[in-house]
Amino acid sequence: MKSKTKFSHDSLLDRQATQELLITLANAINKGELAFQESEGELALTPQQLLQVSLRASDEGDKQEVEVKIKWRTKEKALADTPPKIKTKAGKR
Secondary structure (H helix, E strand, C coil), X not given: CCECCCCCCCCCCCHHHHHHHHHHHHHHHHHXXXXXXXXXXXXXXXXXXXXXXXXXXXXXXXXXXXXXXXXXXXXXXXXXXXXXXXCCCCCCC
């Protein structure tokens, strides 16, 4: 199966099936291995110990929505060990 870098899936599920999907996702995150498959290929992800989680909810009358976004880095981001240089104009605070 071909390896992919993106996966997208949309479906209309009842509450029970949605709950089962979320439990499966939670278990995969706990295990540290997420594998998404479709006919064109597979996307395998490896969640790290620290995850950036964003949660949003909205109620727009006839449309309600909950959005969960989970991100992590597979490699540590290089950070500078010195402060940035900031220029100021003379006489201004």
